Amino acid sequence: MRPTDLLCITPAGLYCPPGDFHIDPVRPVARALVTHGHSDHARAGHGAVLATEETLAIMAVRYGERFAGSTQAAALGRPVAMGDVTATFHPAGHVLGSAQIALEAGGLRIVASGDYKRAEDPTCRPFEPVPCDVFITEATFGLPVFRHPDTRDEVRKLLASVRLFPDRAHMVGAYALGKAQRLMALVREAGWDEPIYIHGALEKLTDFYVSRQIRLGDVRKVGAADRAALAGAIVICPPSALQDVWSRRFPDPVTAFASGWMRVRARARQRGVELPLVVSDHADWDDLRRTIKEVGAGEIWVTHGQEDALVHWCGTQGLKAKPLHMIGYGDEGEAEPGDVVSGEPPAASETPGP
Amino acid sequence: MNRFAALLDRLAYEPRRNAKLRLLADHFRTQPDPDRGYALAAMTGSLSFSAAKPGLIRALIAERTDPVLFGLSYDYVGDLSETVALMWPAPEDGAERAPPSLSEVVETLATLGRSELPRRIAGWLDALDETGRWALLKLITGGLRIGVSARLAKTAVASMGGMEADEVEHVWHGLAPPYVPLFAWVEGRGPRPAASDPAPFRPVMLAHAVEDRDFETLNPADFSAEWKWDGIRIQAVSGADEDGLVRTRLYSRTGEEISKSFPDLCDALAGIDGAVDGELLVIREGRVQSFNVLQQRLNRASVTPALMLDFPVAVRAYDLLVEAGEDLRALPFSERRVRLEAFVRRVDRDRLDLSPVIAFQSWEALAAARAAPSEAGADVDADAVEGVMLKRRDSAYLPGRPKGLWYKWKRDPHVVDAVLMYAQRGHGKRSSFYSDYTFGVWREGAAGDELVPVGKAYFGFTDEELVQIDRFVRKHTINRFGPVREVVHEPHQGLVVEVAFEGLARSTRHKSGVAMRFPRISRLRWDKPPIEADRMEALERLLGDEKTDPAPRA
Numbered sequence: 001m002r003p004t005d006l007l008c009i010t011p012a013g014l015y016c017p018p019g020d021f022h023i024d025p026v027r028p029v030a031r032a033l034v035t036h037g038h039s040d041h042a043r044a045g046h047g048a049v050l051a052t053e054e055t056l057a058i059m060a061v062r063y064g065e066r067f068a069g070s071t072q073a074a075a076l077g078r079p080v081a082m083g084d085v086t087a088t089f090h091p092a093g094h095v096l097g098s099a100q101i102a103l104e105a106g107g108l109r110i111v112a113s114g115d116y117k118r119a120e121d122p123t124c125r126p127f128e129p130v131p132c133d134v135f136i137t138e139a140t141f142g143l144p145v146f147r148h149p150d151t152r153d154e155v156r157k158l159l160a161s162v163r164l165f166p167d168r169a170h171m172v173g174a175y176a177l178g179k180a181q182r183l184m185a186l187v188r189e190a191g192w193d194e195p196i197y198i199h200g201a202l203e204k205l206t207d208f209y210v211s212r213q214i215r216l217g218d219v220r221k222v223g224a225a226d227r228a229a230l231a232g233a234i235v236i237c238p239p240s241a242l243q244d245v246w247s248r249r250f251p252d253p254v255t256a257f258a259s260g261w262m263r264v265r266a267r268a269r270q271r272g273v274e275l276p277l278v279v280s281d282h283a284d285w286d287d288l289r290r291t292i293k294e295v296g297a298g299e300i301w302v303t304h305g306q307e308d309a310l311v312h313w314c315g316t317q318g319l320k321a322k323p324l325h326m327i328g329y330g331d332e333g334e335a336e337p338g339d340v341v342s343g344e345p346p347a348a349s350e351t352p353g354p
Numbered sequence: 355m356n357r358f359a360a361l362l363d364r365l366a367y368e369p370r371r372n373a374k375l376r377l378l379a380d381h382f383r384t385q386p387d388p389d390r391g392y393a394l395a396a397m398t399g400s401l402s403f404s405a406a407k408p409g410l411i412r413a414l415i416a417e418r419t420d421p422v423l424f425g426l427s428y429d430y431v432g433d434l435s436e437t438v439a440l441m442w443p444a445p446e447d448g449a450e451r452a453p454p455s456l457s458e459v460v461e462t463l464a465t466l467g468r469s470e471l472p473r474r475i476a477g478w479l480d481a482l483d484e485t486g487r488w489a490l491l492k493l494i495t496g497g498l499r500i501g502v503s504a505r506l507a508k509t510a511v512a513s514m515g516g517m518e519a520d521e522v523e524h525v526w527h528g529l530a531p532p533y534v535p536l537f538a539w540v541e542g543r544g545p546r547p548a549a550s551d552p553a554p555f556r557p558v559m560l561a562h563a564v565e566d567r568d569f570e571t572l573n574p575a576d577f578s579a580e581w582k583w584d585g586i587r588i589q590a591v592s593g594a595d596e597d598g599l600v601r602t603r604l605y606s607r608t609g610e611e612i613s614k615s616f617p618d619l620c621d622a623l624a625g626i627d628g629a630v631d632g633e634l635l636v637i638r639e640g641r642v643q644s645f646n647v648l649q650q651r652l653n654r655a656s657v658t659p660a661l662m663l664d665f666p667v668a669v670r671a672y673d674l675l676v677e678a679g680e681d682l683r684a685l686p687f688s689e690r691r692v693r694l695e696a697f698v699r700r701v702d703r704d705r706l707d708l709s710p711v712i713a714f715q716s717w718e719a720l721a722a723a724r725a726a727p728s729e730a731g732a733d734v735d736a737d738a739v740e741g742v743m744l745k746r747r748d749s750a751y752l753p754g755r756p757k758g759l760w761y762k763w764k765r766d767p768h769v770v771d772a773v774l775m776y777a778q779r780g781h782g783k784r785s786s787f788y789s790d791y792t793f794g795v796w797r798e799g800a801a802g803d804e805l806v807p808v809g810k811a812y813f814g815f816t817d818e819e820l821v822q823i824d825r826f827v828r829k830h831t832i833n834r835f836g837p838v839r840e841v842v843h844e845p846h847q848g849l850v851v852e853v854a855f856e857g858l859a860r861s862t863r864h865k866s867g868v869a870m871r872f873p874r875i876s877r878l879r880w881d882k883p884p885i886e887a888d889r890m891e892a893l894e895r896l897l898g899d900e901k902t903d904p905a906p907r908a
Binding site: 248 | 364377419420423431432433436441483836
């Protein structure tokens with residue numbers, strides 16, 4: 001069996017003909033295997049969904065209980081037979097519940113890793129390398145300029161700024177699923193005992209993390225009336241809220257943003273960020289290369305991100321590699337389509353005039 | 355180096371002046387000598403490393419990385435120092451290396467031979483982290499660009515001892531990096547450093563803008579009036595030290611030394627033995643040129659003999675602060691003026707003349723002079739007049755902007771009705787507001803009338819108007835480009851803004867071919883449909899009026 005017989009590209013995403021299912025399809029399909037709960041990978045409206053129990057729960061939080069015709073929870077490391085193919089979920093270290101999916105048929109194993117990272121994360125299981133023939137990797141940060149620093153140093157930077165500017169609210173943009181909760185956990189690890197304030201859009205997913213025994217300490221939703229009193233507080237919100245009218249009432253806000261993109265100054269400045277925090281849930285350049293070596297695959301397929309550089313590097317290592325040019329997957333920082341926050345309607349006093 | 359790097363990193367993202375001051379003062383307070391002194395030197399432009407060129411950095415990275423990967427990375431990042439800092443590979447032996455201190459870097463670069471340089475810089479890059487490498491490369495290639503002026507850095511130092519920046523300014527030219535005696539003084543551990551410089555900067559006296567209602571209370575007899583020339587306010591100082599060596603320096607109004615840009619003027623003023631407050635102007639064959647002409651000299655990176663010949667600069671004197679070692683600043687203006695007139699006559703330099711006083715009996719008469727300078731004594735130089743200055747005859751020369759003594763009364767600005775085309779978010783407090791506006795006027799295009807952008811403005815409006823425009827932008831966005839929103843601008847849909855500006859110059863860098871000086875939003879014209887906004891022809895006519903004489907060789 002050739003790899004493309006086991007897995008090929010269709011307009012809806014990766015498709016497995018012998019098993020008749022898609023992986024992370026971007027439009028509704030009959031049967032979907034979903035790697036993790038980010039909205040560009042996990043969409044509502046499929047006939048049947050196979051995913052980890054956490055991912056299914058996250059989809060229910062986001063889309064309501066009836067997000068798919070039927071669901072089935074995949075246990076990690078336990079093969080599920082799908083026609084002539086078996087699918088096995090392995091932890092990907094990206095966000096809570098995230099998994100790689102290993103497909104096997106006729107002695108061939110392809111691993112679709114979804115989004116993954118190798119860095120430590122107190123809110124999810126670490127990535128496990130799975131030996132395979134074909135490894136499908138993301139390349140969000142697939143350039144040698146992206147080498148993520150130790151997240152503890154980034155969090156120290158945030159806390160140092162709060163100490164230096166105790167009269168200003170520190171507004172930290174972070175994605176609603178995963179990044180926000182990881183940041184809270186890291187801030188706690190660094191010894192911050194004050195309440196952490198969150199935007200309403202983070203509430204449900206944060207509650208879900210807490211219900212899974214992930215300790216985040218005293219987390220409070222920001223009420224409209226509290227905003228002016230939050231000098232010296234750490235406030236976590238979706239990135240879009242940083243530019244929204246919502247952020248106006250806070251005392252002299254410091255605009256921070258937790259993302260791998262913050263490594264590049266121009267990207268931070270374009271967003272008007274004053275305190276960039278390089279905290280990413282994706283593998284950096286070094287970890288992409290390390291992972292490719294560890295899984296021992298002879299052939300690498302590169303999905304979304306900076307494919308050119310990674311494909312070029314694979315060539316220098318004697319590995320067969322190709323970009324898949326898949327459409328519909330946002331890279332970190334650019335989009336989580338389901339997370340766009342319109343913000344609270346502005347108070348009457350904020351909108352005088354014609 | 356790591357702490358210095360962290361400071362630069364933070365400053366580079368910080369738009370607010372007060373926050374920058376706090377970051378700087380915090381750094382100076384917590385860092386030891388001589389590191390903090392070298393940091394101060396870097397901020398005040400007192401360091402230069404001529405041997406460390408971008409070419410050297412490119413060669414170092416080319417030895418260590420795949421050229422394709424470097425190319426892709428450089429394309430993405432867009433800045434050489436940053437690309438190199440980010441992709442510099444960790445040394446293969448994996449050994450921990452102690453990062454250099456800032457002092458080590460500065461002191462080594464000052465003494466090291468050119469051939470030794472690449473190896474040493476590579477060693478430092480091996481030992482530093484990303485931010486440290488970025489700061490090192492920015493430092494040695496001379497491109498800090500972190501939005502900190504020398505004045506701001508000195509203000510931060512002064513704040514450590516509860517002092518004003520002017521006190522630091524006063525002793526500054528007797529000091530050299532790493533400024534150990536300076537820090538000892540501001541921290542109360544040492545004596546005030548001697549101001550041994552024979553040509554130091556004296557803090558400048560500034561004027562308030564006069565308002566209409568001021569004229570009801572001000573008595574014309576108390577004031578002297580003179581033209582406000584449209585050049586650069588400078589202070590020209592010359593004096594001899596104990597060994598008789600003459601020093602001549604030119605300072606901007608904030609105390610930055612700008613002598614290097616005007617060696618011809620320094621030579622022409624050498625030995626005047628005094629401190630003159632005046633306006634730097636381009637004067638060709640006895641005629642003052644407009645600011646646009648002066649700008650052409652200011653914009654050049656290197657001062658060549660040809661440039662000095664084509665753009666001869668001179669000082670038009672307003673005031674005399676020091677004469678032969680005597681400090682005149684406590685004298686009333688009228689007495690200083692008598693001294694100034696005698697001084698200018700006595701030293702008799704081609705490039706130093708007197709800013710004439712305007713005779714007037716009433717505010718009405720002065721208003722007439724201001725409206726038509728050419729008939730009130732400014733003659734052929736009238737184009738370079740941007741208004742009049744009023745100075746109380748009894749005013750001492752005081753630093754800063756004291757109330758009630760000096761006033762500036764500018765000529766009315768030009769105004770044009772333009773259409774809002776693009777908006778960009780502001781910084782800091784304004785980061786959630788669209789507060790930077792690009793506006794355009796109509797011109798005839800290939801497919802009928804079209805709007806062409808003619809300028810950008812980000813102030814002039816009230817806080818309330820900002821909220822209104824912000825709301826308009828959010829509701830009428832038709833396109834997004836990164837942080838920029840394009841707003842609707844059609845003949846019958848869009849926002850007309852009245853833009854006030856000081857002058858207009860031809861420009862090849864702008865699509866419209868013109869560049870505005872000092873544009874700001876003076877009024878929102880919700881009442882006006884875009885089709886009634888001004889046309890390019892109106893601006894073209896203004897260009898005719900401005901008489902922007904091109905440089906003879908340009």
